[in-house]
Amino acid sequence: MSIKSTLKNLIFLVITIGFTLLLLKRLLGSYAIVVPVLYFFFDVNAGIRVVLLFVKRKWIPVFWRRDDNDFLETSKITFFVLPSDMDINLHMNNGRYLRECEFGRIDFWISNGMFEFMEKNNTAVTVTATCARYRRSLHLYQKIVLQTRVLAWDEDAFYLEQRFVGKNGFVHALVLSKNKTVSRDNSGRLFMPEELVSLLYGECKESPRKSEDLELWIKYNSDAMN
Numbered sequence: 001m002s003i004k005s006t007l008k009n010l011i012f013l014v015i016t017i018g019f020t021l022l023l024l025k026r027l028l029g030s031y032a033i034v035v036p037v038l039y040f041f042f043d044v045n046a047g048i049r050v051v052l053l054f055v056k057r058k059w060i061p062v063f064w065r066r067d068d069n070d071f072l073e074t075s076k077i078t079f080f081v082l083p084s085d086m087d088i089n090l091h092m093n094n095g096r097y098l099r100e101c102e103f104g105r106i107d108f109w110i111s112n113g114m115f116e117f118m119e120k121n122n123t124a125v126t127v128t129a130t131c132a133r134y135r136r137s138l139h140l141y142q143k144i145v146l147q148t149r150v151l152a153w154d155e156d157a158f159y160l161e162q163r164f165v166g167k168n169g170f171v172h173a174l175v176l177s178k179n180k181t182v183s184r185d186n187s188g189r190l191f192m193p194e195e196l197v198s199l200l201y202g203e204c205k206e207s208p209r210k211s212e213d214l215e216l217w218i219k220y221n222s223d224a225m226n
Helices: 003-041 044-059 094-111 114-120 192-201 210-223
Strands: 074-080 123-134 143-153 157-165 169-181
Touching: 044 094, 074 094, 094 114, 094 123, 094 143, 094 157, 094 169, 114 123, 114 192, 143 192, 169 210
Parallel strands: none
Antiparallel strands: 074 143, 123 169, 143 157, 157 169
């Protein structure tokens, strides 16, 4: 990152912090200290965003899942890099990419209807492996579209790909994840990914063919567990 870009991000950061402090003081007075305390003990931003995702996808009619939605379609959410996402190098912290991926996966499962079927069958998904490829840094207030799609599934897990797409379609980062199905209370029947997809479509649906790269990654994870 150039000195000019670093200086610009630093100026934006200082202005944002100063404006936020003044606004809190003016609106809340002596109670302004409550806000930083909440942010210190809780991930407030994440909680708010998860609630908004559920409200948008499940309860606002214009965003409801359509009957013609395809499980193989790409889910898209947009976010901006915030001061809380920055690290000491004044670009988005590597750990924040995986945090954003969580929001992308939530939107993906809800928007294609799979979340509803998993709820009805007392099933959930949990991430058991990830692989991230970082290509170019994300900077303060940069607008990014996070694209999430399923690459394949088998008797063991769903395999998702998530792309951080910026201006002019450039892919800043790419993340693969293995998502295993689990029983919510460990007492009911465990539904395999292929069974859930069949329930969603109302008929047997074959998984797309796994690419060679994906097969190698799956094998790597399997060997690493032995």
